[in-house]
Structures are given as C-alpha cells and as structure tokens.
Amino acid sequence: MIRLHALALVPLVLLACADPAVVEPAETPLPSIVDVIDAARLRGAESSGDDWLSHGRTYTEQRHSPLDRIHEGNVGELGLAWVYETRTTRGLEATPLVHDGVMYATGSWSVVFALDARTGVELWRHDPRVSGAAGANACCDVVNRGVALYDGRVYVGALDGRLIALDAKTGTPVWETWTVDPSKPYTITGAPRVVKGKVIIGNGGAELGVRGYVSAYDAATGALAWRFYTVPGDPTLPFEHDELEMAAHTWSGEWWTLGGGGTVWDSLAYDPELDLLYVGTGNGAPWVQSIRSPGGGDNLFLSSILALRPDTGELVWHYQTTPGESWDYTATQHMILADLEIDGRERKVLLQAPKNGFFYVLDRATGELLSAEKYAHVTWATRIDLATGRPVEARGARYAATPKALYPGPIGAHNWHPMSFNPATGLVYLPVQDMGFSFATDPDWQLRPGLTNTGIDPLEGTMSMLSGPVTGSLLAWDPVAQREVWRNGHVRPWNGGTLSTAGNLVFQGTGNATFAAYRATDGERLFEAPTGTGVVAPPMTYAIDGEQYVALLAGWGGGFALASGDPPSETLATGNRGRVLVFRLGGTLRLDVPEPTLAAVVPMDAPIDPQLAERGSALYHRYCGACHGPAAVGGGTIPDLRRSAPETLEALAPILLEGVFSARGMPNFGAWLTDADISALHAYLLEQRARLVADAER
Ligand code: CA
Numbered sequence: 124m125i126r127l128h129a130l131a132l133v134p135l136v137l138l139a140c141a142d143p144a145v146v147e148p149a150e151t152p153l154p155s156i157v158d159v160i161d162a163a164r165l166r167g168a169e170s171s172g173d174d175w176l177s178h179g180r181t182y183t184e185q186r187h188s189p190l191d192r193i194h195e196g197n198v199g200e201l202g203l204a205w206v207y208e209t210r211t212t213r214g215l216e217a218t219p220l221v222h223d224g225v226m227y228a229t230g231s232w233s234v235v236f237a238l239d240a241r242t243g244v245e246l247w248r249h250d251p252r253v254s255g256a257a258g259a260n261a262c263c264d265v266v267n268r269g270v271a272l273y274d275g276r277v278y279v280g281a282l283d284g285r286l287i288a289l290d291a292k293t294g295t296p297v298w299e300t301w302t303v304d305p306s307k308p309y310t311i312t313g314a315p316r317v318v319k320g321k322v323i324i325g326n327g328g329a330e331l332g333v334r335g336y337v338s339a340y341d342a343a344t345g346a347l348a349w350r351f352y353t354v355p356g357d358p359t360l361p362f363e364h365d366e367l368e369m370a371a372h373t374w375s376g377e378w379w380t381l382g383g384g385g386t387v388w389d390s391l392a393y394d395p396e397l398d399l400l401y402v403g404t405g406n407g408a409p410w411v412q413s414i415r416s417p418g419g420g421d422n423l424f425l426s427s428i429l430a431l432r433p434d435t436g437e438l439v440w441h442y443q444t445t446p447g448e449s450w451d452y453t454a455t456q457h458m459i460l461a462d463l464e465i466d467g468r469e470r471k472v473l474l475q476a477p478k479n480g481f482f483y484v485l486d487r488a489t490g491e492l493l494s495a496e497k498y499a500h501v502t503w504a505t506r507i508d509l510a511t512g513r514p515v516e517a518r519g520a521r522y523a524a525t526p527k528a529l530y531p532g533p534i535g536a537h538n539w540h541p542m543s544f545n546p547a548t549g550l551v552y553l554p555v556q557d558m559g560f561s562f563a564t565d566p567d568w569q570l571r572p573g574l575t576n577t578g579i580d581p582l583e584g585t586m587s588m589l590s591g592p593v594t595g596s597l598l599a600w601d602p603v604a605q606r607e608v609w610r611n612g613h614v615r616p617w618n619g620g621t622l623s624t625a626g627n628l629v630f631q632g633t634g635n636a637t638f639a640a641y642r643a644t645d646g647e648r649l650f651e652a653p654t655g656t657g658v659v660a661p662p663m664t665y666a667i668d669g670e671q672y673v674a675l676l677a678g679w680g681g682g683f684a685l686a687s688g689d690p691p692s693e694t695l696a697t698g699n700r701g702r703v704l705v706f707r708l709g710g711t712l713r714l715d716v717p718e719p720t721l722a723a724v725v726p727m728d729a730p731i732d733p734q735l736a737e738r739g740s741a742l743y744h745r746y747c748g749a750c751h752g753p754a755a756v757g758g759g760t761i762p763d764l765r766r767s768a769p770e771t772l773e774a775l776a777p778i779l780l781e782g783v784f785s786a787r788g789m790p791n792f793g794a795w796l797t798d799a800d801i802s803a804l805h806a807y808l809l810e811q812r813a814r815l816v817a818d819a820e821r
Contacts, residue, residue: 175663179541184390230701232265288345320343335404355374420447426452441490456539472602503516522564531559543622557616561583574790620659632675636658638706654704693716731813733810
C-alpha cells in the first residue's frame with residue numbers, strides 16, 4: 124500500500140503563461156457580432172467547419188468537423204495554445220460553441236463564460252446564482268452541458284430549472300423564465316437547442332421522483348410555445364395533450380403520485396427536411412416497476428425516442444427502447460442523424476446507443492426499427508425482436524421479488540457522453556463502459572420527497588456496482604453491419620465524449636486525466652497530453668484565420684464520479700481544478716500537473732461500536748452513498764468523509780438535521796434522520812476512517 128504524504132499545496136504554474144484567471148479584462152473592444160445566427164444559418168451549419176454553432180455542431184448531432192488542417196500525419200505536433208481557469212471544482216460536461224471568434228461555454232452551477240477563442244481571454248462571465256440547495260436535487264453532479272446561440276443571444280438552462288437568455292456581446296440577461304415548478308426537485312443539466320425560433324429544453328430529476336417533459340419557448344420573448352409530457356398525469360383529470368390518453372393505457376396504479384419519470388435531460392436532434400424534432404426520454408420514477416406501475420405495462424413514454432413537430436409539439440412517431448423500464452435504462456443518450464445505405468437502399472436513419480446496451484438504427488422518417496445489436500456486455504435481454512421492436516428479456520431480469528445481478532448497471536453501457544459519426548469511415552465512435560449491478564427492491568421503500576426515490580435496495584446496489592469487472596473503452600462501431608471495428612481499452616470506465624474530424628481523427632479525453640487523438644480508421648493512438656484532472660466532457664474544434672483549434676473542458680464529475688468514489692490521482696492532487704484546454708499545431712504552453720499527494724488522515728481515538736457502525740452503513744448507503752461514494756470513499760469532487768476534520772465529524776447533527784451546509788448543495792435530512800441515526804452514521808464514518816488509517820500504515 125502506498126503511504127499517502129502530506130498534501131503539498133504546490134503552486135500550479137502554467138509555464139510561459141500567466142494564469143488566465145488573473146489576466147485583466149481585454150482592453151480591445153469585444154468582437155462585434157455582425158454574423159447573425161438565424162434559422163437558415165443553423166440549418167446550413169454543415170457547410171463551414173470554422174464555427175461550431177450548435178451543441179452537436181449541426182442539427183444532425185454528428186459531432187464530425189470538416190476541418191482537416193490537423194490530420195493523422197501532423198496531430199503529434201499538437202500543443203496547448205491557451206488555458207482558461209473555470210474557477211470550478213465540480214464536474215465539467217459542456218461542449219463549447221464558437222461563433223465569430225468567441226467561445227461560449229458553461230461550468231458547474233450553470234455559470235456561462237464567453238472567451239476570445241484565439242487567446243482564452245475572458246470577455247464576460249454570467250453566474251445565474253443558482254441556490255446551493257438546488258445541488259441536492261442533482262442526482263449526477265451540478266453539471267451543465269452548454270449553451271445554444273441564436274440571433275445575438277446565448278441560451279442556458281440553469282440547474283434550478285430556469286431558462287435564461289443572455290446578450291451574446293455582454294452576457295447581460297435579456298429574459299429568464301422558470302421551466303419547472305421550483306418546489307419540485309427538477310434540475311436542468313442539458314444544453315438547449317434552437318429550432319425554428321424556439322428554444323427547446325427538457326429537465327432531469329427522475330431519481331427523485333418527477334414527471335418528465337420537454338418545452339419550447341419563443342427565443343425572442345421567453346413565452347412558452349408548447350410542452351410535451353413524457354408520462355401521463357392523473358387520468359381522472361383532463362390530459363394536457365391527446366397523446367397522453369393513449370399513454371395512460373400503458374400504466375397502472377397511482378403512478379402520478381410518484382412522478383413517473385421519463386425526464387428529457389439531454390439528447391435532442393432535428394431534421395429540417397422532415398421537420399422532425401427528436402427527443403430522448405429517461406427512466407421510470409421509481410425505477411422498480413412493481414412499485415411504479417404494479418400491473419406492469421409498457422409505461423409510455425419512458426425510455427423512448429419521440430419524433431415531434433417543432434412548431435406544435437405534436438407527436439409523429441415514437442419508439443420505446445425499454446418497455447416497462449426497471450433498470451434506469453434511459454434513452455436520453457446521444458442521437459445521431461445520418462444517411463446510410465442499408466440493404467441496397469439509402470435510408471435516413473437515427474442512431475442511438477442507450478444505456479441498455481443495444482445499438483439501435485431507426486428509420487427517422489417513420490420510426491421503423493431497422494436493426495439493434497449488443498455493443499457491450501448485456502445480460503438483461505438476449506436480443507431485440509425486429510418484428511415487434513421489443514427486447515426479449517432474460518429470465519429473472521425483472522428482479523422485483525428476487526435480487527438479480529445484471530449487465531449493464533444503471534450507469535449504462537453508454538451514458539450521456541456524446542458519440543460522433545464520421546461519414547467517410549462510416550463509423551460511430553462511442554465511449555462505453557461495462558459494469559454490472561445487483562438490482563434488488565428496497566424492502567423499506569417509502570416515498571421520501573426531495574430525496575432519491577428509486578425503490579432500489581441502496582446497500583445491495585451501491586456495493587455491487589464495483590464488485591465485478593469494471594472496464595471502459597473507446598469503441599468504433601459500424602452501424603450498417605452492426606459490428607465492432609476497433610476498440611481501445613481505457614484505464615478507467617468513465618471517460619469523455621468524442622469528436623470526429625475530416626483529418627481521419629477521433630479525439631477523446633479520459634477519466635485518467637489525459638486527452639488523446641486516434642486514427643479514425645484503425646484506432647491507433649497518435650497523440651496524448653495530460654489534462655490535469657479527469658475528463659468527462661466531449662472535445663470540439665474550430666478555426667480562425669485558417670488555424671484549427673481543438674478545445675476540451677477538463678473537470679472530473681458526473682453520476683459515476685460521485686457514486687463510485689474512484690477519482691484519478693491528478694484530480695485529488697489539484698482539487699479538481701476546472702479548465703478549458705485549447706490545442707493547436709505547434710502550441711507550446713505546458714500544463715504543469717503536480718505530483719499527486721494527499722494529507723495523512725488524522726487518527727481519531729474513539730471507541731467504535733461495531734453493531735452501531737453496521738446500522739450506520741445501512742443509513743449511509745441509503746442517504747449518503749449516491750454522492751459521497753460507496754463505503755464513504757469520496758469522489759474527488761465532493762468531500763471524502765473518511766478524511767473529514769474531527770470537528771466536522773462531531774458536527775454531524777447540525778449538518779444532517781439542520782442543513783447548515785445546504786448552501787453548498789448538502790441536503791437537509793432533518794425530516795428523515797433521528798439523533799440515534801446520527802450516532803450510527805458517526806460510528807460508521809469513524810470505522811471507515813480507522814480502516815483508511817490502518818490501510819495507510821500497512
Ligand atoms: Ca436515471
């Protein structure tokens with residue numbers, strides 16, 4: 124066992140460059156926005172690779188750039204051009220957008236920043252001042268995946284559920300509107316898209332028990348244009364729109380009292396020719412179907428791909444990947460629109476690799492399922508029946524009465540991290556992870572408003588997640604032949620999204636604090652650089668005056684980072700210092716990454732009652748483990764409770780029962796925990812601390 128040394132607060136020096144965080148604001152006038160982004164410009168975003176105007180670069184969401192100045196022959200000469208300090212320590216998941224020499228990106232807590240895309244100098248920064256209490260509603264970190272640009276404005280969904288329009292030149296708010304009932308535990312982490320003058324935005328919160336929907340707002344005024352609910356409400360009341368009457372026949376019990384789920388927390392795409400907006404929907408709330416809809420049923424529109432009219436929100440077709448969803452198998456994963464020749468016919472298809480482990484190819488005009496094959500280790504179903512479009516489930520996969528270990532686990536074989544598609548190679552590049560999970564119904568389940576309400580036995584689930592083999596890789600997948608073409612294994616399971624370029628390259632950051640480029644055709648690694656902390660965000664690329672840049676946000680985080688408690692050592696060393704890293708050919712800036720060092724834990728000389736600690740373990744995994752990691756090991760972005768200062772451990776009662784840290788995103792558990800529970804949790808944390816001390820001395 125490596126002994127952990129005292130934390131040396133090594134000054135982090137960016138050689139040859141002052142810390143951009145302390146650079147004075149630019150004295151040169153802000154670039155003037157003459158090139159207005161209108162609906163036609165967004166439709167034509169295919170043509171030029173210089174700007175990156177929309178979340179997935181274009182409405183197809185292919186994340187493939189036609190830029191080829193950086194290519195397989197010279198990518199080894201890439202170096203850092205500039206670095207921007209985001210002044211954040213939580214997860215960074217945004218795709219920066221670039222328009223007219225300005226980069227627009229977001230950090231943790233929905234902070235928006237505009238940077239000179241050539242130098243990284245900050246032009247403006249807008250903090251929407253999300254209440255720390257909203258952090259307790261975020262199942263999967265206080266992340267944000269980026270902005271939308273349209274008509275001189277920047278649109279961002281704030282974590283607390285507001286949609287905000289900012290002036291693109293100054294960052295000054297133009298309008299803001301609540302897209303959710305703020306008394307309910309909704310969050311927004313996804314990037315808006317602008318389609319035909321409307322800002323499209325969904326939300327998250329299914330783990331806490333909300334009802335999902337997607338909304339469209341007038342980009343100019345912020346007025347609500349339409350809203351499509353993904354699960355029906357109380358059927359004794361009038362339905363909000365016609366489609367819900369059909370959907371209500373696929374539910375039973377009183378699901379509306381539990382929320383139902385189906386949240387639209389990430390993936391959107393648009394086909395201007397077909398005039399269809401594609402929407403990916405999330406898992407059920409609670410996860411356990413026997414709790415949520417005791418009579419079974421498909422539970423529409425959970426885990427589905429919806430094709431809506433963007434003018435009205437009217438449903439044209441839907442395809443449900445996981446009927447009667449029970450495993451957190453969302454279909455919110457990235458959707459790519461491509462034109463592929465299948466069986467001798469040119470087909471307009473939609474590609475998705477949702478959490479459930481099957482790679483789906485749908486006809487995007489009709490929703491017809493063309494093919495679906497396993498892209499990862501999958502045991503919950505044997506295959507997808509192409510005649511019915513439905514999975515053939517494995518025996519016992521509906522674990523209601525008996526616990527069942529299955530692949531994939533709730534983290535999914537592929538999570539939110541975007542894929543990319545290269546039309547020249549015909550391959551999709553996706554970050555996958557293989558990790559199982561023991562699904563068991565919580566014997567003590569009750570609705571706990573404001574807290575996690577999955578219905579899953581928390582101890583069984585948390586502890587099983589990392590017990591089997593856990594691997595992550597970059598997979599190149601042929602969507603026509605439905606087969607793997609190449610795969611590069613990674614050190615850690617949780618890695619960044621991907622970028623494809625016409626230079627025959629695929630770029631990806633990793634959970635091991637590196638950024639790499641691979642040859643798109645065979646996966647050979649051609650370039651690698653340190654990132655200072657773990658990466659989960661996808662890279663993007665842009666060009667100014669013929670110079671091509673590749674940009675990436677580095678900041679460890681997201682659901683797995685919180686729930687696994689296994690941060691890369693660089694993240695521990697830097698305190699998860701968030702940065703925008705921008706590379707170009709011949710860039711000479713060096714990122715100084717300190718030696719990973721950690722303070723020794725101060726032993727606490729207190730007697731530990733093993734029985735009390737065991738009760739504390741059960742409480743810990745019900746209330747704390749989803750964020751602070753299994754067995755209190757911490758995640759590198761929020762505190763490792765084994766390392767708490769002794770005075771913090773002695774203050775558990777005010778922290779947990781009075782919510783004294785709620786401004787930092789720490790929930791108040793006063794409604795659920797008693798003084799006796801605090802004693803048990805205290806004993807458990809002391810026990811885990813003593814284990815850590817003993818391990819360090821071994
Ligand atoms: Ca979920």
